[in-house]
Amino acid sequence: MEPMGLRERKKLATRRTLQHEALRLAIEHGSENVTVDDIAAAANVSTRTFFNYFSSKEEAIIGDGPPRPTADATAVFVANGPTGDLLDDLKHFILSPMLDLSAEELGYTFTDFLARKQLMLRESHLVTRMMATFAATEREVVAGVAARLGEEPEAIRPQIVAALGMTALRFALRHLHHHGDTAEGAGAEGARAAEIAELRDLLDEAFDALRQTFDTAR
Template sequence: MTSVVLDESVGLRERKRRATSRTIQFAVLELAAERGLDQVTVDEISRVANVSPRTFFNYFPSKEAAMVGENPFEAQSELIDAFVQGDPARDIFDVLLELMQQVALLGTGDRELHQLRRQVLRDYPELLVLKITGMRGFEAALAEAIARRLTAQGAVSASTDAAGSFDVRARLTAMVAMAAMRHAFTLWADGDDDESLAEKLVESFALLRQVL
């Protein structure tokens, strides 16, 4: 199986972007925990995060969205392109594991941030709708990427897929990969060891292979 992807491979600009996003998310979560989200403004969040309101809106459309957190998969089209255009000889789940690890490094794997968000969101169950919507969007984008990869590799042509079975295959593969990711996330979020989410993903995908 693939080893953990190192964060050092990420460029300086992307590291700065992640750091700013993290700071904004911590600011809104801490302020909401202290006084309640209704009593917090974007100007105040920006001041605490040491960014301008304009910068805030470059990252999040609202304070509610900042509470839930960004969907890193949406913001990184180059990850999808690399997945689609990767070595066709490699096993699909090996490549999906690498993609999931990259996603984990984009903020999902920040345990401190996740624990704070989980604590604060208990008081805002309505915001879970945004989270669920984001996960559904993640799964849909993943299915589309899988379909693009298989098409690029010539695994299927339009003439041989008149019944739409190819899209069904891509969706099923995405759902299975998402199940492995949720398994890894649960182990990581509820665990007390030093393993990262990226490392937990390796374990969950190894178990997935045993099941399959």
């Protein structure tokens, strides 16, 4: 995968800052009391710049949702990799976006995800929008599964397999605990490693449960 250029990195950084500040303000003041102008000011950009990235404050507060599989990971998965076992490969396919994030990016991802979970408990009207971000990621997983199985994305098998994988991801994220930057003094990289390890363990647990269920049902 080719590294992003400076322009793309700056745009991505601005997008993440807007999401982070929107979420922070919503948690501190309630989403109803936050305006687009507030978010733009907190992110040190103009309101016009805000609308280059998001169509509404709610879109910024909810964010982009789970990181989506990269083109490289999709190519490996579609080619029956990396192990040849569909469940194991699906697990790796879903986890792959996390592996490509830097310690700082992963920290933002986990911190903001956990913060959004708390916000959803307080502001249930945002739940539908949050679910839509998972649905967008699931559509990409469906496309990858369909290509691997040689079927259309609208077919039953790709949709069922992808839905099982996304359910496992939701389970893992729901039970994830953020380690911050204090993982026994190991710093950001140590915290990143701890979070990836925990997420992998939780996905292992979820996928093992799926495999055992299907084996038992035979």
